[in-house]
Structures are given as C-alpha cells and as structure tokens.
Amino acid sequence: MRAAVLQGGRLSLEEVPEPVPAAGLVLAAPLACGVCGSDLHARDHAPHLCNLLHRAGFRGFMDPARPVVMGHEFCAELVEPAAGLPRGARVVSQPFLIGDQGVALIGFSNTYNGAFAERMLLQEDALLGVPDHVATDIAALTEPLAVAVHAVNQADVGAGCVFAVHGCGPVGLFVIARLRALGLGPILAVDPVASRRAMAERMGADAVIAPDGDAVTRWWAQQGLHAGLSDSMASGDASKRAVIFECVGRPGMLTALAEGGPVGATIVVVGVCMEVDAIEPALMIQKAIQLRFVFAYSAEEFQTAFDMIVAAPDALTPMVTGEVTIAHIDDAFASLTAGGEQIKMMVRPA
DSSP: OEEEEEETTEEEEEEOOOOOOOTTEEEEEEEEEEOOHHHHHHHHHHHHHHHHHHHTTOTTSOOTTSOBOOOOEEEEEESSOBTTBOTTOEEEOOSEEEETTEEEETTSOSSSOOSSBSOEEEEGGGOEEOOTTSOHHHHTTHHHHHHHHHHHHHTTOOTTEEEEEEOOSHHHHHHHHHHHHTTOOOEEEEOSOHHHHHHHHHHTOSEEEOSOHHHHHHHHHHTTOOSSHHHHHHHOOTTOEEEEEEOSOOTTHHHHHHHHSOTTOEEEEOSOOOSOOOOOHHHHHHTTOEEEEOOSOOHHHHHHHHHHHHHOGGGGGGGEEEEEEGGGHHHHHHHHHTTOSOOEEEEEOO
8 A cells, every 4th residue: 555654754655564453453544634743743853752752651652763654633434344333434533552562653653554544553442433514624633623622621721711822823723713612712812924813813712913922911911911910919800810822832932921921820831842941930930820731632532522523513624724645745744844824734645
C-alpha cells in the first residue's frame, strides 16, 4: 500500500507493508486526516520531540531514526465488520493501540502506521460510528476538538469566568468553539493574522484583536478585571475570574500573559513551546497567577468532543480550509508552516 513516510526530516510517498490485524485490532481505510501542529514539530524537530516524550516516560513514542507514517486526526472506513458496525462504516477513534509493548500512539509509532496511508489498524473497542449527517472531514475534527475539551475542563470554568484565547490556530479556535458550546463568555481572541481573527469571530469570540498588550489590558478592565495590584484591590470584581488560554507556544508568552493578565488569572498552557522558556516566579506570586499545563484528553473527553460534533456538525465546517492527497502532503505542511490563511488541512489517500 502507499503511505507518506517521514524519515530524516523528509516526507516521501512510498510503498509500505500492509498492516495485519492482531487480537483486538481491526483494519480500516483512512478517508480524511487533519494535519496537526505536532505533525509539523515531528517533521522539523523529530529528535527534540522524541527526546521530550522519552524524558516524560512515554515508551510507545517513535524512534526518530526509523521511518514513521504520521496522521492521528482521522475518520476512516472499516474494511471488515467490527464492534457491531458493518464493513464500510465510517468511524473515528482515539489514536491509541494496545500492542505487545504496551500503548502505542497512532501516527507517532514505528510499528503501527497512522492515517497518512491507504490502510491502518484501529483498536476495536475504541471505535465510534459516524452518523450519516456528519461529513467525513468534520468527523475527523474529533481528535483535535478533544484536546480543547480537555483544556477547558482543566480550567475549571464556570459562569463567573471571563476568557481570553491567545493564538487562533486550530487549538485556539476549538477552545473558543467549546466555550461557546457551553454557553460561556465573554471571550476575547488575540491573533496577528486577520483571517484567523475572522475565524475566531465565526467560532463565537465576542471580541477579536491583533496582539496589543495595552488593548488587551483595557479589555480586561472593561470586564471589571485589572492587571495591576493597586487597581485590582481598589475596584476589581471579586465575583469574576480571568481564564487565559495560551495557544501560541512561543518563548516569552507566559511572562507576557502574566504581566498583562488580571490579578488571580488562570493561564491554561495548551500551546507547545519547543524551546526553553524562563518565567519569574516572584511576579506570578505577587499576582497570584495559576499556571496549568494540559496534554491530550481522556476517553470520556474524546466522547464528549464526538457528541458535540454529532449535535452540531455545521458549527465546525468553516475550520476545514483545504485538502491534499498523500502524494502532495508536502504542500499541506508547507502551507501550514508558512502561517498563512489555512486553518485545518485534510489529507486524503487519493
């Protein structure tokens, strides 16, 4: 079968062996798979990324010296009946497999290929059947939406919260969509790219601005929340709490958000910074800033994301802005790396 193979920082279309199901695994044919920011990291910084995961104690991550077929945000078609679903049924699932060596991460494994291929293996007991009214591309958004569901859950949000989302790439946009689906707000979206600000507005942001520290501080003040200790003690609204989602992943962001954010703010760190970053704990202490670093999601959160899509699939349709086949996957990576107007690009086998 054909697959887009990553090795040595390069992607190439190659013939690879057909996957063979073992107990508990089923064969599926990918229909669409989104390109994730972690895919871009894996192509451009594979040794560093793998070192981080190994240091974190994840044994099922790939060896960057060996070939890997990425792709973990997928909707696929069953090649054989499974889990009470007929052959040809469309499915999504968490990108995890239980193999001989423990948990393997689909798309970042040297043993099990991801969805940038013509066929793949899935865990039978993790399959979710996609209803007819949900488009394939939208079903494939379940996995990245689950990341946002987890981030929002970890923020411990409620009716008294005021939100700012910094970085309106896919994760930031999904966070906005999730907050709005829960009926929460107001939401400020901050991004330098006009098209992404426009998309943030479509996803439900109440205000959208380009990065501007003074403008952000003024917006917080308008919500009754203040960045300075004196202003906060004098006129802050104790019934409100600021929740800031950092979805950029660049050095200096945490310090900038702590300085410009309200006293007592919770900063939820979703963006993956691949460099060493410095923070000043004394500043965080003086302003009572809470930092919460979040990663992945639970099976229940994946189900919640799927249910959200099934309930209102059209709400996320604008997020899919382009598509390529696996033969032209480099075009998708180049477009997303350039930081242009593309939001979520789908890769198809043919």
